[in-house]
Amino acid sequence: MSPVEEGAAAPRLVVPPTAWPMRWLRLISDGLTYGPPSAVVNFFTSSPRPVDPETVWRTFTRPYPRFLQAVIDHYPPPRRRERLIAQMLAQPHAGGIEYHYDLSNEFYRLFLDKTFMFYSCADFLKADDTLEQAQLNKANHILSLIDPKPGEAILELGCGWGSMLRHIHAHAGDLKSLSGYTLSHEQKRYIEENFGFNVMLEDFVTTDLGEERYDKIYSIGALEHVRPNEIPELAKKVYAALKPGGRAVHHFFSLNGNDPHATSMVTAQLFFPGSILSLHSHHLAAAREAGFTLTHDSEHDYRPTLRAWFDNLVANRERAHQLVGVQQTNKYLAFFATSWAFFNLKEATLHRLVLVKG
Numbered sequence: 001m002s003p004v005e006e007g008a009a010a011p012r013l014v015v016p017p018t019a020w021p022m023r024w025l026r027l028i029s030d031g032l033t034y035g036p037p038s039a040v041v042n043f044f045t046s047s048p049r050p051v052d053p054e055t056v057w058r059t060f061t062r063p064y065p066r067f068l069q070a071v072i073d074h075y076p077p078p079r080r081r082e083r084l085i086a087q088m089l090a091q092p093h094a095g096g097i098e099y100h101y102d103l104s105n106e107f108y109r110l111f112l113d114k115t116f117m118f119y120s121c122a123d124f125l126k127a128d129d130t131l132e133q134a135q136l137n138k139a140n141h142i143l144s145l146i147d148p149k150p151g152e153a154i155l156e157l158g159c160g161w162g163s164m165l166r167h168i169h170a171h172a173g174d175l176k177s178l179s180g181y182t183l184s185h186e187q188k189r190y191i192e193e194n195f196g197f198n199v200m201l202e203d204f205v206t207t208d209l210g211e212e213r214y215d216k217i218y219s220i221g222a223l224e225h226v227r228p229n230e231i232p233e234l235a236k237k238v239y240a241a242l243k244p245g246g247r248a249v250h251h252f253f254s255l256n257g258n259d260p261h262a263t264s265m266v267t268a269q270l271f272f273p274g275s276i277l278s279l280h281s282h283h284l285a286a287a288r289e290a291g292f293t294l295t296h297d298s299e300h301d302y303r304p305t306l307r308a309w310f311d312n313l314v315a316n317r318e319r320a321h322q323l324v325g326v327q328q329t330n331k332y333l334a335f336f337a338t339s340w341a342f343f344n345l346k347e348a349t350l351h352r353l354v355l356v357k358g
């Protein structure tokens with residue numbers, strides 16, 4: 001596990017298995033320190049026994065009385081929120097990514113789609129679409145936005161388990177012109193062993209992307225990990241790394257509204273330590289200032305994907321317990337349910353952007 005667990009003053013990220021009444025006492029103290037959603041996630045996670053999935057789902061996704069929702073939205077107060085988030089952002093990027101993604105490839109395989117292993121929002125276009133069909137729908141839409149041509153140099157920022165690189169390769173690419181960045185050792189190993197793309201284990205925020213090197217640069221579910229102060233610089237780097245007329249395609253979710261330290265960002269630290277979302281307006285301004293022209297901005301619904309992952313994990317719980325333990329499994333069930341509520345309350349929206357270098 002990553003060093004982030006040892007951070008002195010940072011919110012506690014791993015919850016030791018605890019029996020009643022310690023869990024209840026902790027529920028209260030976490031609630032006072034981090035707010036109700038973080039406290040409830042920790043409460044479920046710390047159960048020494050598998051949690052009841054229906055209880056977890058209902059707890060996070062049901063509508064709350066107005067007063068309780070107001071507490072969830074405003075507690076901890078802004079100054080404390082900022083401080084808690086600042087503590088988490090003091091750690092290096094890579095530690096937080098490893099913490100989340102280097103859990104176990106086999107564990108992720110238990111709930112992601114069987115075809116691609118996409119760990120990002122799918123497009124459920126019909127009521128009876130399976131997760132596999134929905135991820136194919138998404139891959140086809142992003143393919144049409146990237147519009148890859150044979151021989152083009154194409155780079156993915158945050159390539160996961162190589163899902164989209166495979167789809168591009170099947171349609172247009174030659175292996176050597178496709179490359180990707182990840183910070184997960186497990187993902188890099190998986191891609192190299194299975195597909196042979198050029199995967200770089202480097203931080204795409206800090207690494208040099210070069211000048212006019214790529215025809216297309218895209219990201220799927222990776223800008224969520226880029227901190228607000230890094231977004232403008234990254235937009236400029238991507239712009240510089242594209243050839244004239246090149247395009248960037250980004251699929252990511254961003255905060256609606258104007259509060260960059262929303263209470264949900266405190267809870268998010270339990271799952272993605274050291275990452276914080278940006279406001280959508282901030283993404284658009286950074287792209288514009290870098291010189292890009294925005295030619296496409298579509299919105300997509302993350303909720304059906306989260307429900308599908310939740311159901312798949314429930315169906316494969318025994319194996320999940322063997323691979324990562326009861327607590328991590330409890331935690332992922334809470335993660336999917338609380339994320340569903342996050343999108344349902346429209347705190348964030350999933351966007352796909354096409355940005356063209358003029």
Ligand SMILES: C[S@@+](CC[C@H](N)C(=O)[O-])C[C@H]1O[C@@H](n2cnc3c(N)ncnc32)[C@H](O)[C@@H]1O
Nearest residue numbers: 118119120158160182183203204220221222225
């Ligand atoms: C949510 S996953 C999405 C993976 C893949 N694009 C997909 O759709 O399945 C985020 C990916 O971004 C990578 N990532 C996040 N921040 C990164 C950074 N600063 N440098 C390199 N990779 C990063 C993670 O390692 C992971 O592969």
